[in-house]
Structure formats: structure tokens, C-alpha cells
Amino acid sequence: MSYNEKIINHFKNPKNYGKMKNPSAVGKLDNKNCGDVMWIYLKIKEDIIEDISFETLGCAVAIANSSLLTTMVKGKTIKEALKIKDKDLIKEFGQVPKVKLHCSFLAVKALKKAINNYYEKGSSSYVGRSR
Amino acid sequence: MKKVYLDYSATTPVDERVFKKMMPFFSQKYGNASSLHSFGQESKLVLEGAREKVADLISASSEEIIFTSSATESNNLALKGLLKKGDHLIISSIEHHCVEETANYLKREGVLVTKLEVDKKGFVKDLQKNIQKNTVLISIIHASNEIGVIQDIEKIGKIAKKNNILFHTDAAQSFGKVPIDVKYIDLLTASSHKIYGPKGAACLYVKKGIKLTPLLHGGGQEQGLRPSTYNISAIVGFGKAAEIAGKEMEKDYNHQVFLRDKIIEEALKIKGCYLNGDNQKRLPNNINLRFSGIEGEALVIKLDLEGIAVSTGSACASAKLEPSSVLLALGLKPHQAHGSLRISLGKYTTEKEIDYFLKILLKSVKELKQISPYK
Structure with missing residues (x-):
């Protein structure tokens, strides 16, 4: 399978990876279908995602998506972060092989899980909870 | 490269x-x-x-x-x-x-x-x-x-x-x-x-x-x-x-078995690395490894970026997103088959190439584990 340069760059030099110390929230996604595992760590202050990191067990595209997502989320408000869709990641990459489209969906889902975890832990003001 | x-x-x-x-x-x-x-x-x-x-x-x-x-x-x-x-x-x-x-x-x-x-x-x-x-x-x-x-x-x-x-x-x-x-x-x-x-x-x-x-x-x-x-x-x-x-079978066999066993011996020193299939009754040129905590497709791509061509039975490498049925038949769980890597040698493979491969393999596994939630 050949991937374009953007995917390869994020895979080769992933941004914001690794376990975070004292995160505000963690989203752990375990995809039963393809076997990928994505963990997203968030540090949130006054609704702003000040820091984000990921740990991913998955294919090159899954890792690239995790990395790209963190760069798109960092510094955003929770509301803004929740607006990010899988198609935004795919658009950013340009060309993604059909069998790998779901990797972007997984990354977005892992982020939502992390944000859910943030609200579950503390604030109850979040109503747009998704599964 | x-x-x-x-x-x-x-x-x-x-x-x-x-x-x-x-x-x-x-x-x-x-x-x-x-x-x-x-x-x-x-x-x-x-x-x-x-x-x-x-x-x-x-x-x-x-x-x-x-x-x-x-x-x-x-x-x-x-x-x-x-x-x-x-x-x-x-x-x-x-x-x-x-x-x-x-x-x-x-x-x-x-x-x-x-x-x-x-x-x-x-x-x-x-x-x-x-x-x-x-x-x-x-x-x-x-x-x-x-x-x-x-x-x-x-x-x-x-x-x-x-x-x-x-x-x-x-x-x-x-x-x-x-x-x-x-x-x-x-x-x-x-x-x-x-x-x-x-x-x-x-x-x-x-x-x-x-x-x-x-x-x-x-x-x-x-x-x-x-x-x-x-x-x-x-x-x-x-x-x-x-x-x-036919003429060169013995020579090619011995050459490949030597390199095969070197790879197996060195790879098994990596934490979480296992050999799939019997270690004796196997082709002189086949090594099938699995690594816990990382995914085979990612490893194949990482090695490819360093000029090394190998293959995997991971679900992520298949169009159907199913792990290799051969690996599952061995009794491996899908997540175990997920981390598999097949290396197959040939009569032209040199020890120098194997040393280079082992060096890059070690580095690649380490890097992927750093990204993975399971170390």
C-alpha cells in the first residue's frame, strides 16, 4: 500500500505522542474490528484544550491520524474540538486509501471519548454527549 | 537508499x-x-x-x-x-x-x-x-x-x-x-x-x-x-x-538456515517478540515473528521507509481488515496476529543485509512501542 507524503510524514515524525502526566481526561478506544487501540490524553483549562497527546497501537494511517488530530485540537476550545469530523482529517491528508478511511473516524471517536471522560469526571454542563 | x-x-x-x-x-x-x-x-x-x-x-x-x-x-x-x-x-x-x-x-x-x-x-x-x-x-x-x-x-x-x-x-x-x-x-x-x-x-x-x-x-x-x-x-x-x-540446494539451504537462525535468535531477544510456527521443521528461508504492543502493517511501512521489504499477516494489511486465517489457525488471538511480520530470505541474501535488517528492526520496534499504549 502506498501512502502520500502527508500521511508518511505524520507516521514518521508523529506529533504529541506519549503518555501525559496528570491529564484532565483520557479517552481509550479499542476497535474490535481492526484491532487498533487509541488513547487520547487531554489537559483542559477553562474549556480550552491546552495540551493533547496520544498513544496508538495501529497501522501507519491510524498513527498518522492520531498525530494529525492532536495538532488540529491543541489550543482549541472543547466546542471547537468537537466540531472536528473524520472528513476534516481525510481532507487534510488529501488522499487516503479506501480501506483506511475508518482510521480517521477512530481518531475522532477517541477524542470524543476523552472529552466525555472530562465531563464525566467533573463538569456536567456538557450535553452533546455522544457514544 | x-x-x-x-x-x-x-x-x-x-x-x-x-x-x-x-x-x-x-x-x-x-x-x-x-x-x-x-x-x-x-x-x-x-x-x-x-x-x-x-x-x-x-x-x-x-x-x-x-x-x-x-x-x-x-x-x-x-x-x-x-x-x-x-x-x-x-x-x-x-x-x-x-x-x-x-x-x-x-x-x-x-x-x-x-x-x-x-x-x-x-x-x-x-x-x-x-x-x-x-x-x-x-x-x-x-x-x-x-x-x-x-x-x-x-x-x-x-x-x-x-x-x-x-x-x-x-x-x-x-x-x-x-x-x-x-x-x-x-x-x-x-x-x-x-x-x-x-x-x-x-x-x-x-x-x-x-x-x-x-x-x-x-x-x-x-x-x-x-x-x-x-x-x-x-x-x-x-x-x-x-x-x-537441484544442484545448489544443499549450499542454498545451509546459507539460508544460517541467516534464518541468526534473525530468530536476535529477534527473540526483543521483549514481547515470539516466533510463529515450529522452529525446526520449517523452510530454510522463512521467519514469522510477532510483536506484542505493535501492529504489523505499521512495522512493514516503517521498514519499507528504510528500504527493507517484508510482509505481514495483520488485519490492517488486508482489504477485508481480517487477520491472517493461518495465524488464527495456530490459536493466536486476533491482537496477536495483528503484530506479525514475515521475513523470507533468498539465496542472494547476505549476512550484511541481515545485520542491517536487525538494526532497523530493533529501532523500528522501539519507536512503535513508544507510540503504543502497550509497551
Whole structure:
């Protein structure tokens, strides 16, 4: 399978990876279908995602998506972060092989899980909870 | 960038000596081997020479060799040529797709199919138990293309014989690499491009007296079993490749076993690395590893970025997003199959290449583990 340069760059030099110390929230996604595992760590202050990191067990595209997502989320408000869709990641990459489209969906889902975890832990003001 | 090819089980480069032998058969000696004139007879002569060389390698007689275009075709011919509705076929759960899918097709056509399980090391189990009154054929892969495990075909052949059942083996990966004698085998598939011959040539060994229904109908070539104009250059190449494989088998075997065992020994030092399949009865050129906490496709891509070509049975590398059925048959969990890596060596592989591979493997595994939640 050949991937374009953007995917390869994020895979080769992933941004914001690794376990975070004292995160505000963690989203752990375990995809039963393809076997990928994505963990997203968030540090949130006054609704702003000040820091984000990921740990991913998955294919090159899954890792690239995790990395790209963190760069798109960092510094955003929770509301803004929740607006990010899988198609935004795919658009950013340009060309993604059909069998790998779901990797972007997984990354977005892992982020939502992390944000859910943030609200579950503390604030109850979040109503747009998704599964 | 340095390029290291470690995917010889997928295909091999054509040996220079083979290529040289093939050259005249494109523009100079182009006769149709079925023609009566001198052009045709010249081709016929080399065709039969090639047939003899292929036969020699498995102690068969040349009229028992049917040339085809691929191992896939040979396997199709063996299975479809023998079985009809109501017959029972036994295969293993670690067959190559071209046997498995042919069996699935035959099943839809009313053939009864049993897939034998394998043990943790990859050896077929319970053959005798699964033989039925209407069992016509047992087809078991000789050496697995994925895990390299070599089945005891003599033992299987004896069981088949005792029960008056035909025995076919797909030897695409083992032919020319380890000694094979067809004494207890009724049908055998062999391929050219796995032994430094060209693509587009293969054969099916059919023991004297066995009747097959052809897949194609036409001009009667290959005893009517495989009509088509002879792909003479490819067949000549196949013959030359078989001849070289026979002569140099011991040397190539020892060379590859040395490198194989070096990789296994070094790789198993990595935390969370395991060998899939038996460590003794396996192809001289096959290593199938699995790594916990990382994914095979990512590892393949990482190695590819460093110029190294290997393959994986991970779900992420397949269009269906399913892990290799061969690895699951060993009893591995999907997440274990997920982290698998197949390295297949060739006679041209050098120790220097292996040292480079090991260095990059170590680095790549470390980097992927840093990204992974499971260290």
C-alpha cells in the first residue's frame, strides 16, 4: 500500500505522542474490528484544550491520524474540538486509501471519548454527549 | 537508499543463468512446440528438456509433469479436475488462498469439504479421524507460505494410500528448497517464480494413471490436460531454475538456515517478540515473528521507509481488515496476529543485509512501542 507524503510524514515524525502526566481526561478506544487501540490524553483549562497527546497501537494511517488530530485540537476550545469530523482529517491528508478511511473516524471517536471522560469526571454542563 | 529485499516467498528475482537461457526463445527460437516443422520441433525439444529437469527434482518421470501458468492454476486443476458433487475433500486450515478459495467454490458446487485444524506449531491434526467413505482427495500444503512450517507429507501420503484416497500437496514454497520425493504423493503443485525462474510457468505433477478433467478445452497440449500454446521461454526458464535448484540446494539451504537462525535468535531477544510456527521443521528461508504492543502493517511501512521489504499477516494489511486465517489457525488471538511480520530470505541474501535488517528492526520496534499504549 502506498501512502502520500502527508500521511508518511505524520507516521514518521508523529506529533504529541506519549503518555501525559496528570491529564484532565483520557479517552481509550479499542476497535474490535481492526484491532487498533487509541488513547487520547487531554489537559483542559477553562474549556480550552491546552495540551493533547496520544498513544496508538495501529497501522501507519491510524498513527498518522492520531498525530494529525492532536495538532488540529491543541489550543482549541472543547466546542471547537468537537466540531472536528473524520472528513476534516481525510481532507487534510488529501488522499487516503479506501480501506483506511475508518482510521480517521477512530481518531475522532477517541477524542470524543476523552472529552466525555472530562465531563464525566467533573463538569456536567456538557450535553452533546455522544457514544 | 539502501534496498534490502526480504520477501522471497512472495517472489524471487530471475537467476541470471536462467534469464540467459530464456533469451533466445523470444525473438530467435519462437516456434510453436506443437508445429511439425523445424521451428516447432526445436521448441518441442527444449520443452521436453525442461519437463525432464522439473521431473528430476521430485523423482518423477517427465510424462507426469503438466505445465501450467501458475501454482494457482495447478491447484485449481488438481481440485476441480478430481472432485464432483457429493465427493469429500480434506484440506487444512492453513492452505494458501488458491486452495482454500477453490475448496470454497467446490463446496458451493456440492462437494463436501473438511478443513483440518493445526496444532500450536502449525502441524495438521486428526487426518485419519476425518476420512469418510466418500473422501476422494486430501490436499495439504507442503510448506506454509506464511509460517514456513513443513508438514510430514510422507506420513500424510501413507495414510491416504492406506485409505485408497488421492493426496495432493501444494509445494509452491518448498519445491527446489528442500528435497521432495513423490513416492507417497499423487499430485503436486510447483512454481517457477519462487525458485529464481520467471513468472508465468508452473506445473502439476500427476501420478501415472490418475484421470483429471481439464479446466480448459482446446488443442490437446499437455495430454489434453492443459491446452494452450506453450509459453516456451517461461517453461525453459522454469526448467533451468529447477536444474540449478537441484544442484545448489544443499549450499542454498545451509546459507539460508544460517541467516534464518541468526534473525530468530536476535529477534527473540526483543521483549514481547515470539516466533510463529515450529522452529525446526520449517523452510530454510522463512521467519514469522510477532510483536506484542505493535501492529504489523505499521512495522512493514516503517521498514519499507528504510528500504527493507517484508510482509505481514495483520488485519490492517488486508482489504477485508481480517487477520491472517493461518495465524488464527495456530490459536493466536486476533491482537496477536495483528503484530506479525514475515521475513523470507533468498539465496542472494547476505549476512550484511541481515545485520542491517536487525538494526532497523530493533529501532523500528522501539519507536512503535513508544507510540503504543502497550509497551
